[in-house]
Amino acid sequence: MKELTIQTVFTVYDALDQTPREVQALMEKAIAARNTAYAPYSRFRVGAALLLDNGEVVVGSNQENAAYPSGLCAERVAIFQAGALYPNAVITTLVITAASETNPTLSPIPPCGACRQSIAEYEFRQDTPIAIYFMGEKGVVYQSESIANLLPLTFDKTSL
DSSP: OOOOOOOOOEESSSSSSGSSSHHHHHHHHHHHHHHTTTTTTOOOOEEEEEETTTTTTEEOOOBBOGGGGGGGGGGHHHHHHHHHHHTTTOOOEEEEEESSSSSSSOOOOOHHHHHHHHHHHHHHTTOOEEEEEEEHHHHHHEEEHHHHSSSSSSSOOGOO
16 A cells, blocks of 8 residues: 655735735636626625637636536636637637635635536647636635646546
């Protein structure tokens, strides 16, 4: 028997204004997208923005539905839109911000499991890591150099 140790490492910024300027600008777009979220059920708004290697920025916000599993998270809205609009572009950076209408969201909110799997698919497809920055509505920002940091032991096409 062996033991496997998996380590997760994040860069932590105390506030958005401490992140690189490019990330600040991208996060502003994610915050604007967060404000367009359709979240009448959870009252939890999420915005995401992607920077592509061609310089394009693609945004997404969560879109809920009364039939709960039919909704879609902000991250997947942005990723799938990027895949449809720019199928050959590489996603270099993903930023995420979340805010609740009922409680202050001051801790960084990472992508959910389904979004992590979708991010992993695109990272595997492009064979390049995606830098991921995430925060609540304000405050601390976490940075992960790759989805592998958030989703170790990924399931991808090599598993099939």
